[in-house]
Amino acid sequence: MARSYGWDVELRRRHGSRIQDLILHRGGLVLVVQVKDLSNPAGPRAVSQTKKDFDEYIKHLLEEKLGVMVIPVLISNDVSEKARRRALSYGIRCYKPSDLEKILK
Numbered sequence: 274m275a276r277s278y279g280w281d282v283e284l285r286r287r288h289g290s291r292i293q294d295l296i297l298h299r300g301g302l303v304l305v306v307q308v309k310d311l312s313n314p315a316g317p318r319a320v321s322q323t324k325k326d327f328d329e330y331i332k333h334l335l336e337e338k339l340g341v342m343v344i345p346v347l348i349s350n351d352v353s354e355k356a357r358r359r360a361l362s363y364g365i366r367c368y369k370p371s372d373l374e375k376i377l378k
Contacts, residue, residue: 288333293326305330348373 275297283296295306305321309315317369317378335341345365350366362368368376 288330291326291329293330296330303330346373 275295279280279299281298283293286296287290287293288296293305295304297306305323305327307313307319307326309319310373313366315322332343334341345363347360347365347367348370350369358366
C-alpha cells in the first residue's frame with residue numbers, strides 16, 4: 274500500500290542490532306514502523322519495542338550514513354545497581370561529575 278502512495282519501502286531490515294519491521298521513506302520523512310497483531314490491543318511492551326527499534330535506526334543513520342557517534346551519558350554522584358544494569362542495556366554510560374571532567378580534558 275505505501276508504495277502506491279510514493280513511499281520507498283524496506284521490509285524487515287537489520288539496522289544496528291535490531292530488525293525493524295518496516296522503514297518507509299518519502300522525501301525528507303522516514304517512518305520506523307513496528308507491526309503488531311492487529312486483532313489485539315498493543316501493550317506497553319510494544320511501545321518499548323517500537324522505541325528501541327527507532328533508537329537503533331537513528332543510531333544506524335548517524336553512525337553509518339553520517340559518520341557521527343552519539344553517546345548517551347548519565348551524570349550522577351551515585352547510580353543504583355539496578356539503574357546501572359538498565360543503563361548498560363540501553364547503551365548509556367554512567368559517570369560521576371569528576372569522571373566526566375577527566376574525559377572532557
